[in-house]
Amino acid sequence: MPELPEVETTVRGLARFLDGERIERVMLNRPDMRFAFPQGLVQNITGARVTGLGRRAKYGLIHTDRGTTLVFHLGMSGRWRIDPAEPGKHDHLVIETAAHRFALNDARRFGFVDLVETAALDAWPAFAALGPEPLGPGLTPAHLHAALTNRKPAIKLMLLDQRIVAGLGNIYVCEALWRARIDPRKTAGTVSRPALTRLVPAIREVLEQSIGDGGSSLRDYARPDGELGYFASRFAVYGREGQSCQRDDGGAVRRIVQGGRSTWYCPKCQR
DNA sequence: CGTGTGCCCTGACAGC
């Protein structure tokens, strides 16, 4: 379930066992995921030492002492299995240290991996156009106002655009809009300044709470079954069609389709 | 350039 909080949780989980360790062995179980594995991947990182891990938007970063960074995207169904009891059907990339095994498992293969010169990460094509990190200083009402002015698509769709804000996905956009009481159908350029001012902390809080919950279940990521975090139990609108709004305002959560994907919201309090 | 649509892939689940 990889949006920003899940990638962050995954990276933290990996770092506990991988940071500072030497990669002893690398195995590819197929030539590609969404894209072909990069040329020279196995050769480059075999024997390398991991010097740190990080995250940018929904991308996980594994830095090595070869001056390279293994970048991974989990797509829709990707996850890392740590010390799996047995090989998984969709373990496409497996990395071993002296003490642990890490398997990148992705049934749908919407995820992918690349190997990038660490010094040139910011220029990596997928990173070059990204908007600000939602948990960093760059996400402000002023930024949103500037980025959304005169934009015609619905605010929901614009928030999924990684060039506007980097790291939000369908779940957290729905949840943040509910928290900020903004109608997801509203034309992005017409969302009021006060509403954008509510939206910024709403985004931050929903992400931070989810990371907190994922963090509380970090050890689950070290289990072969790769259990998910607990935040799902706190969804206010996502997947809750027909249920009464948690604001107890008499509204019922409604599901609509925008850009071919589901949106859940409360028509009563989100205006 | 901005905008809208279709599609990549497998698995889970509902309904018959």
Place this chain on the structure above:
DNA sequence: TGCTGTCAGGGCACAC
């Protein structure tokens, strides 16, 4: 039991 249809957390290519 097994079939069919629908849906799923993302992002890209493409047409207009």
